[in-house]
Amino acid sequence: MPFKYFGKINFTPYTKVDKFSDYLQKGKLMGTKCKICGELYFPPRADCLKCMSDTFQWIEFSGRGKLHSFTKIYAAPKGFEDIAPYTLGVVDLEEGGRLISWIGDIPENDLKINMKVKVVPRMFEEIPEIKLYYTIEKQ
Amino acid sequence: MKVGIIGIGHGKFGNRSDATVQELAFEPFKEAIENANNLRREDIDALIVGSVPEYHMQRSLPGVVAEYVGMNPKSTWLTEAACASGSAAIRTAYMSIKSGMHDIVAVIGVQKMRELSTEEILALMGRVGDVQWESIFGTTFPGYYALYAKRHMYEFGTTKEQMALVAVKNHFYGAMNPYAFFQKEVTKERVLGSDDVASPVNVFDCCANADGAACVILTNEKLAKKFNDTPIWFEGLGSASAQMSLLRRPNLVEIPSAIEAAKQAYSQAKVKPSDISVADVHDCFTIAEIMAYENLGFCDKGKGGKFIEEKQSYIGGQTPVNVDGGLKAKGHPVGATGVSMTTEIVKQLRGEAGKRQVSGAEIGLTHNVGGIGQYTFVNILKR
Numbered sequence: 103m104p105f106k107y108f109g110k111i112n113f114t115p116y117t118k119v120d121k122f123s124d125y126l127q128k129g130k131l132m133g134t135k136c137k138i139c140g141e142l143y144f145p146p147r148a149d150c151l152k153c154m155s156d157t158f159q160w161i162e163f164s165g166r167g168k169l170h171s172f173t174k175i176y177a178a179p180k181g182f183e184d185i186a187p188y189t190l191g192v193v194d195l196e197e198g199g200r201l202i203s204w205i206g207d208i209p210e211n212d213l214k215i216n217m218k219v220k221v222v223p224r225m226f227e228e229i230p231e232i233k234l235y236y237t238i239e240k241q
Numbered sequence: 242m243k244v245g246i247i248g249i250g251h252g253k254f255g256n257r258s259d260a261t262v263q264e265l266a267f268e269p270f271k272e273a274i275e276n277a278n279n280l281r282r283e284d285i286d287a288l289i290v291g292s293v294p295e296y297h298m299q300r301s302l303p304g305v306v307a308e309y310v311g312m313n314p315k316s317t318w319l320t321e322a323a324c325a326s327g328s329a330a331i332r333t334a335y336m337s338i339k340s341g342m343h344d345i346v347a348v349i350g351v352q353k354m355r356e357l358s359t360e361e362i363l364a365l366m367g368r369v370g371d372v373q374w375e376s377i378f379g380t381t382f383p384g385y386y387a388l389y390a391k392r393h394m395y396e397f398g399t400t401k402e403q404m405a406l407v408a409v410k411n412h413f414y415g416a417m418n419p420y421a422f423f424q425k426e427v428t429k430e431r432v433l434g435s436d437d438v439a440s441p442v443n444v445f446d447c448c449a450n451a452d453g454a455a456c457v458i459l460t461n462e463k464l465a466k467k468f469n470d471t472p473i474w475f476e477g478l479g480s481a482s483a484q485m486s487l488l489r490r491p492n493l494v495e496i497p498s499a500i501e502a503a504k505q506a507y508s509q510a511k512v513k514p515s516d517i518s519v520a521d522v523h524d525c526f527t528i529a530e531i532m533a534y535e536n537l538g539f540c541d542k543g544k545g546g547k548f549i550e551e552k553q554s555y556i557g558g559q560t561p562v563n564v565d566g567g568l569k570a571k572g573h574p575v576g577a578t579g580v581s582m583t584t585e586i587v588k589q590l591r592g593e594a595g596k597r598q599v600s601g602a603e604i605g606l607t608h609n610v611g612g613i614g615q616y617t618f619v620n621i622l623k624r
Contacts, residue, residue: 109377117373145374145488171395171493173387174440175379179364182379187437190378192388192487200488202375215395235378 103127108234110226111181118148121160126223126234131165133199134158144199165221166241167195172205172213191238193219206237243462244338245472246622247345248277249584254453254572255422262297262353263309266290269456269584270310270349277458277468285458286343287316291330291350292576293323295365298356306349316343323369324525325611326350327455327579328618334459335475344464350580351454362450369612371486383447383526385487385613387439390528392493394441397543399531401441405432406549407527408445411563415570417596420581422451422572446527451572455580457587473587476604477510477621479503483614494543496529496614499536503608503619507538510604510621514538517560517621518602519589521582523610524567530554533608534562537619556599564589564597579609579618590624 105123106115125132133144138155144163149156170192178186189205191213201221205213218241226233250272252265274280288310290303299305307317322329327350334346354362366382393399409429415421432445465472479502484490491497507513514537522537524530531545539560540548548554554562565571565585568578586605588594607620 110379112377113368113372145371145486171388171392173384173391173442174437175381175384176437176439177359177363177381177383178379179367179381180360181364183360185379188379190380190384190388192493202380202488203378215392 103234107232110233110235119146122146123234125160126236127225129223131163131221131223131236132160133163133197135161142198144195144197144201163195163197167193167219167221169213169215169217169219169238170194170200171215189213191219193221193238203235204237206239208238208240242339243474244335244459245462245465245474246457246583246587247460247465247469247472248273248280248458249587250276250456251420251581251584252454253420254451254574254577256355257353257452258355262299262302262351263305265353265452265454266306266349266351267310269454270347273347273456273458280458280468282311285312285315285345285347287337287346288312289330289334289346289348290317290319291327291348291580292319292352293321293326294319296352296354296357296575306351322616323611324523324573324575325579325609325616325618326576327581328607328609328620329579329616331457331579331583331620332478332480332618335478338459338461345458345460347456347458348580349454349456350577352574352576353452354450354574355452359450369615371488374488375486381439382613383442384439386526386528387442388487389493389532390441393528393532396494397546399546401433402429403546403550404441404446404527404531405429407524407530408432408569410549410555411524411567411569414564414597415566418566418571421566421570422449423570442526442528448525448568448573451574453572453574453577453581455577455584457580457583471591471624473590473622473624475620476623477506477508477512479505479509479619480617481505482616485615487613495532496536496610496617498614498617499533499608499610499619502617503537506606506619506621512604512621516604517606518604519564519586519599520560520562520606520608521565521567521585522562522608524563524569525573525610527569529610530562530567537606537608556597561599564599579607582607582609583620586622590622
């Protein structure tokens, strides 16, 4: 599935790491690994920050990690008003790297910084234009 | 050869639906020329505009501003570094003079933000985060600072009350600033009871989008005395960047570009944080001012909450901060902010700040952060 389906509103339909959305549709959360120096990246990068190599391979991430910070957004930007308020979390992934996404089914009172979480690939099935995303859930 | 400021001007910040962007720019430009002795508009070699173009209906701003303020056919251009565009313009002006390319340069920071709705501004500003991996989830500017705040609370025990005290202080001083958007005091209870924006950030933890303009005129040491008896000199200019994406930052409790820019400015000016008499820092959110205390070395890392609680950033405290009301009370016309900060420090160092004067101010500092810390400019000025 094309990268333009990643996220509620996608701003970057074209990218060298567009396979990310294909994997996500198959339920896989993928990062990249530099073929030269072995550095791991999430979010994925086509070009290595460390050694500047432009060759990479896909590596599956477990999705496991720890909640680094979170916030409940009340004042939403254009295009997100219909789902507000929503809670965003930042996760430090077990393999390294970080992601930001919506908190899924974790009750608000249970949210704690440093708690163990798992990032789960998902689809917006309720709307005609299927969109890919992931949520942060309890481990 | 040193570079200094010979003229300053500041327009009224706020809801300026009475004026176009070039009309806003004219106000402080005229005032800055009059503020310097015997300076004529034709003495100015170049006009640099600090602004973020996306907020305006008018495209290519320097063109319309240069024409309206009567600077044609002199050189003009735009600098952009998000909310630090004004300071980026000042840095460019400094370089132009230092290189010998120009002798006298005017910098106008100007922004008219209220042409757009709050939702549109939230969307635009949210896209100052990484749009590929972050904005797709509906991140917002207050949301990013909320993530900083939450983590700062977790690591250092910073509280919402301490954040609220920053707003209380800045509105206290803003009430004495005729250029400020909001010229009235607020109580801690009012801040804490204001609407949620992005937990733990409430409406009164945020600065307001505003319209406004400010201007400074710079020249070299040779010419400065001709136009001003008390030129205010640039002694240190720090500038640094940090990752666009919060996901690639080393941590979420400090602004690395601010730490680096401060280090450069202190070392260039050969001063220590404790030498600073007065500072204007980038309090786009209350947590941002708390982090600024720490990142500028006014207090130790993690002690920013305590610093405001002990009123160390009030006049009479260790380092008075934002005694013009800060972004919080003045409002934040993004391109104008860095220039506005600079005019305040010039006033303080000249001893012209009236009721808000820090007595005997000798060394002043500006700290202007762009985006969520992607750019920071720290300047140190002396009389």
